[in-house]
Amino acid sequence: xxxxxxxxxxxxxxxxxxxxxxxxxxxxxxxxxxxxxxxxxxxxxxxxxxxxxxxxxxxxxxxxxxxxxxxxxxxxxxxxxxxxxxxxxxxxxxxxxxxxxxxxxxxxxxxxxxxxxxxxxxxxxxxxxxxxxxxxxxxxxxxxxxxxxxxxxxxxxxxxxxxxxxxxxxxxxxxxxxxxxxxxxxxxxxxxxxxxxxxxxxxxxxxxxxxxxxxxxxxxxxxxxxxxxxxxxxxxxxxxxxxxxxxxxxxxxxxxxxxxxxxxxxxxxxxxxxxxxxxxxxxxxxxxxxxxxxxxxxxxxxxxxxxxxxxxxxxxxxxxxxxxxxxxxxxxxxxxxxxxxxxxxxxxxxxxxxxxxxxxxxxxxxxxxxxxxxxxxxxxxxxxxxxxxxxxxxxxxxxxxxxxxxxxxxxxxxxxxxxxxxxxx
Amino acid sequence: xxxxxxxxxxxxxxxxxxxxxxxxxxxxxxxxxxxxxxxxxxxxxxxxxxxxxxxxxxxxxxxxxxxxxxxxxxxxxxxxxxxxxxxxxxxxxxxxxxxxxxxxxxxxxxxxxxxxxxxxxxxxxxxxxxxxxxxxxx
Ligand SMILES: Cc1ncc(COP(=O)(O)O)c(C=O)c1O
Numbered sequence: 001x002x003x004x005x006x007x008x009x010x011x012x013x014x015x016x017x018x019x020x021x022x023x024x025x026x027x028x029x030x031x032x033x034x035x036x037x038x039x040x041x042x043x044x045x046x047x048x049x050x051x052x053x054x055x056x057x058x059x060x061x062x063x064x065x066x067x068x069x070x071x072x073x074x075x076x077x078x079x080x081x082x083x084x085x086x087x088x089x090x091x092x093x094x095x096x097x098x099x100x101x102x103x104x105x106x107x108x109x110x111x112x113x114x115x116x117x118x119x120x121x122x123x124x125x126x127x128x129x130x131x132x133x134x135x136x137x138x139x140x141x142x143x144x145x146x147x148x149x150x151x152x153x154x155x156x157x158x159x160x161x162x163x164x165x166x167x168x169x170x171x172x173x174x175x176x177x178x179x180x181x182x183x184x185x186x187x188x189x190x191x192x193x194x195x196x197x198x199x200x201x202x203x204x205x206x207x208x209x210x211x212x213x214x215x216x217x218x219x220x221x222x223x224x225x226x227x228x229x230x231x232x233x234x235x236x237x238x239x240x241x242x243x244x245x246x247x248x249x250x251x252x253x254x255x256x257x258x259x260x261x262x263x264x265x266x267x268x269x270x271x272x273x274x275x276x277x278x279x280x281x282x283x284x285x286x287x288x289x290x291x292x293x294x295x296x297x298x299x300x301x302x303x304x305x306x307x308x309x310x311x312x313x314x315x316x317x318x319x320x321x322x323x324x325x326x327x328x329x330x331x332x333x334x335x336x337x338x339x340x341x342x343x344x345x346x347x348x349x350x351x352x353x354x355x356x357x358x359x360x361x362x363x364x365x366x367x368x369x370x371x372x373x374x375x376x377x378x379x380x381x382x383x384x385x386x387x388x389x390x391x392x393x394x395x396x397x398x399x400x401x402x403x404x405x406x407x408x409x410x411x412x413x414x415x416x417x418x419x420x421x422x423x424x425x
Numbered sequence: 426x427x428x429x430x431x432x433x434x435x436x437x438x439x440x441x442x443x444x445x446x447x448x449x450x451x452x453x454x455x456x457x458x459x460x461x462x463x464x465x466x467x468x469x470x471x472x473x474x475x476x477x478x479x480x481x482x483x484x485x486x487x488x489x490x491x492x493x494x495x496x497x498x499x500x501x502x503x504x505x506x507x508x509x510x511x512x513x514x515x516x517x518x519x520x521x522x523x524x525x526x527x528x529x530x531x532x533x534x535x536x537x538x539x540x541x542x543x544x545x546x547x548x549x550x551x552x553x554x555x556x557x558x559x560x561x562x563x
Contacts, residue, residue, distance in 0.1 A: 365492045424441075
């Protein structure tokens, strides 16, 4: 796997924890897992969609189901107590990871999308009205864009979009002009899942707070790839997904400042989130349980704890350094071709992903050909249709990197792109 | 290699690079457009019928999109003349993969069948059926 010394982290050792990276692909897709017809080594460059799961995280799930599977907060029996302690400790671990003050500020959800909907419904429906504005960016993921659009329709609030300039940077003068006393919420993507742009979240938080507005930071692509400190950003809300940071699917996190979560009504009702219930009325459990109705994501929460331990062992500064290294390498290799258009800012100021198009080859054709080479990338609009309209393309091809990726894999991508170029010439 | 590489056999690439019957038609018996939102493919098909009002005489198309969708439209425009409207109506996905001569991966089937769907919907409208919008989504 190349010369390990030249990477900020020990990629060779890390890869040993991810057996899936050694599998072959290309054959029958009806039966999951490696089979006879799979003859092409996998080059996995679709980490912005979802990351792989290392052995210690898989083990944490198996240990839970084999050793102490039980419902939480319900039983006095031993297993339930073990599960409850572990599930609550996972909240503490997440709080520590993102610089929150404690478990009260950490709500487990299904994913980033649900965290966004929680705030949009619980806070937005109650607080927004005609004359209010919600300020987004032009590069919002549909998770934020579609959600605020619907809440705005129901409440009569307006939505405004901070411009993204031709280099893919957020136009901060435009942000300063849009964010004013009518603004109630600024909801921004922290690292764009298409352009790789890194949003100056702390600066935007300051602008929002100067006008008594709140800020929601979509950390789906930032929490997995760089150190995050919600208090340093002064974010009111922050959300991310476990499956993009070595965890399982089915778990996301909503961070919210305690006094804001305290003031919000629940989003889902039912068991686990109540303190007392009569036939007439109910009262709510303490934070964060007030927002976790029903049997929660127990195994997933415990596994997220293990994923965070794994990442912290590497060190988030080192994860970021590795991402930066690969992003710059991929950007420079791809942008070096006249017939390749790469979207977003230059290689040294972006997150670890590169979206591009090869002239004359539709992104879906390109991704089919890359797939023949075992190269897994994503083609489409990446849940940012309006941004692609703005870029003037129906779709793009996106390669995205994580801790186990190497320069050789980016070389394999570039070779496969060249094959498509020859085929369509 | 997998089924994907087969998808770009010479025939498909040839039709994509040198589309047959691509262009407008001055006096078609019917025209219809549709799209495949997942790839952003668009196809407009123009059809002229023989005097019996039932047999396809000429087909032309315009459109934009991935190689599979455009090559499929080009091949269909060569294949359809001489076909009757009921025969057109009866065409299914297998007929298209057979025409293309390659296995189409499940994710790309919507690209492959777009031109057929547009032509079938156009014919149905020509025969008085009401059709809202043609897409091969979902
Ligand atoms: C920037 C951004 N926001 C939100 C999401 C939604 O995440 P999820 O699908 O896990 O809810 C994603 C990923 O798909 C993303 O990249």
